[in-house]
Amino acid sequence: MVKPAILGGTPVADLSYMKSRRILENPDKEKEYLLKVFDTGIWNHWNNNGNLAGEFEALWAEYNTSKYCSLVTNGTHALQLALEALDIGYGDEVIVPGITWQATAGAVCDVNAVPILTDINKDTFCIDANMVEKAITSKTRAIICVHLYNRLSDLDSLLKIAERHGLWLIEDCSHCHGSKFKGKGAGSLGTFGTYSFQSSKLMQCAEGGAVLTQDRELYGRIMSLRNCGRDFDNIKIHSGNYRITGFQAAVLIAQLEVLKSKAAYIDKMGHVLDDTLDSLPGVRPLSRNSGTTCQTGYGYAFSYSPENFDGLPAGIFRSALSAELGLEFTSTYTPLNMSEVYYPHLKRRHHLGRNYLESINPANYKLPSALDIWLNRAVVTRWYIFNSSVKEASYLSDAISKIYEHRKDLIKRGI
Numbered sequence: 001m002v003k004p005a006i007l008g009g010t011p012v013a014d015l016s017y018m019k020s021r022r023i024l025e026n027p028d029k030e031k032e033y034l035l036k037v038f039d040t041g042i043w044n045h046w047n048n049n050g051n052l053a054g055e056f057e058a059l060w061a062e063y064n065t066s067k068y069c070s071l072v073t074n075g076t077h078a079l080q081l082a083l084e085a086l087d088i089g090y091g092d093e094v095i096v097p098g099i100t101w102q103a104t105a106g107a108v109c110d111v112n113a114v115p116i117l118t119d120i121n122k123d124t125f126c127i128d129a130n131m132v133e134k135a136i137t138s139k140t141r142a143i144i145c146v147h148l149y150n151r152l153s154d155l156d157s158l159l160k161i162a163e164r165h166g167l168w169l170i171e172d173c174s175h176c177h178g179s180k181f182k183g184k185g186a187g188s189l190g191t192f193g194t195y196s197f198q199s200s201k202l203m204q205c206a207e208g209g210a211v212l213t214q215d216r217e218l219y220g221r222i223m224s225l226r227n228c229g230r231d232f233d234n235i236k237i238h239s240g241n242y243r244i245t246g247f248q249a250a251v252l253i254a255q256l257e258v259l260k261s262k263a264a265y266i267d268k269m270g271h272v273l274d275d276t277l278d279s280l281p282g283v284r285p286l287s288r289n290s291g292t293t294c295q296t297g298y299g300y301a302f303s304y305s306p307e308n309f310d311g312l313p314a315g316i317f318r319s320a321l322s323a324e325l326g327l328e329f330t331s332t333y334t335p336l337n338m339s340e341v342y343y344p345h346l347k348r349r350h351h352l353g354r355n356y357l358e359s360i361n362p363a364n365y366k367l368p369s370a371l372d373i374w375l376n377r378a379v380v381t382r383w384y385i386f387n388s389s390v391k392e393a394s395y396l397s398d399a400i401s402k403i404y405e406h407r408k409d410l411i412k413r414g415i
């Protein structure tokens with residue numbers, strides 16, 4: 001077999017062209033709807049003012065089997081407003097996964113509550129329901145689960161835990177536009193479902209977010225909160241400006257048209273990639289919760305075992321795989337207790353007393369599974385891999401087999 005690409009050999013394939021293809025691209029419609037907003041002159045999204053954002057809210061709610069959808073500035077604010085709508089604040093704790101983008105925990109600090117960093121399930125890379133149960137105290141008010149990369153969280157267990165302990169469940173769906181659980185849209189099962197449409201996401205409009213709920217009162221609260229605390233159906237909560245524009249919604253409407261048909265393809269390619277890994281030594285697909293009826297993803301993640309590669313470190317495995325396919329394979333987000341972008345205790349606004357500072361200091365949390373996943377196990381690439389054909393997906397297995405064959409060489413060279 002030829003040498004690994006990282007040692008100067010010929011790569012298995014060059015799939016780098018996939019990175020330039022937006023998976024939900026629909027440029028003609030995106031332009032058409034953008035012009036529509038421009039021509040109407042109704043650029044801002046004011047409740048029921050005929051702006052296209054209202055149309056997208058109705059479409060997104062319906063697609064995700066939710067009664068209500070409110071578009072907001074971004075996914076971080078979607079989480080923050082969901083917490084504010086539940087009146088979560090100082091003295092409260094919210095359980096969050098130890099591996100996620102920093103916003104999931106950051107939003108909790110921004111409402112002066114304490115994010116309790118909780119360990120991760122090694123089979124799904126999502127929050128571990130057993131650890132959630134252990135993290136509950138008399139101060140716990142809510143759980144935020146993140147449907148991370150290409151897996152839905154263990155919703156059956158989390159919903160039961162939330163009900164048993166009288167807690168709210170917020171689903172952070174920033175990674176799973178189009179996923180379904182038992183036929184229901186991601187974000188429609190918890191008290192709130194929040195979305196990000198930031199530019200790196202599967203579905204994106206540069207910056208944007210959404211909050212889904214089934215509850216009329218909670219919807220009213222979000223509507224007041226996003227609009228500077230103005231009255232919405234006799235509901236008023238002091239707030240700031242978290243409104244989106246019609247231009248972002250125009251792009252989202254065009255992409256939703258594609259997502260409606262493409263979600264099934266993404267789901268199918270996820271299965272194909274999983275099957276590809278199944279027969280190989282030392283790698284395995286993540287577990288899919290049995291209720292998952294459609295799985296999309298911000299990324300494609302799988303688990304690696306250095307033990308089966310004679311100790312080849314995960315970092316070398318990821319670099320070697322990237323070189324074989326021309327796509328970046330990385331690890332997960334850095335666990336939040338070591339993250340370079342999560343340090344809320346250093347912000348003066350969060351200096352609410354010594355106990356509070358201690359409780360939000362990420363270094364005070366131990367996340368052994370998250371650490372092991374991040375250092376040794378996780379292999380993650382972005383959604384562009386779902387652009388693959390079945391043939392192209394087989395290159396993943398060719399590349400892994402090639403690395404396996406040459407594992408001793410790679411260890412020796414220590415790249």
Ligand SMILES: Cc1ncc(COP(=O)(O)O)c(C=O)c1O
Nearest residue numbers: 074075076101103174196197198
């Ligand atoms: C899991 C998760 N939650 C929340 C966010 C925050 O979204 P935004 O960047 O739109 O504020 C992101 C986006 O990066 C994310 O990946």
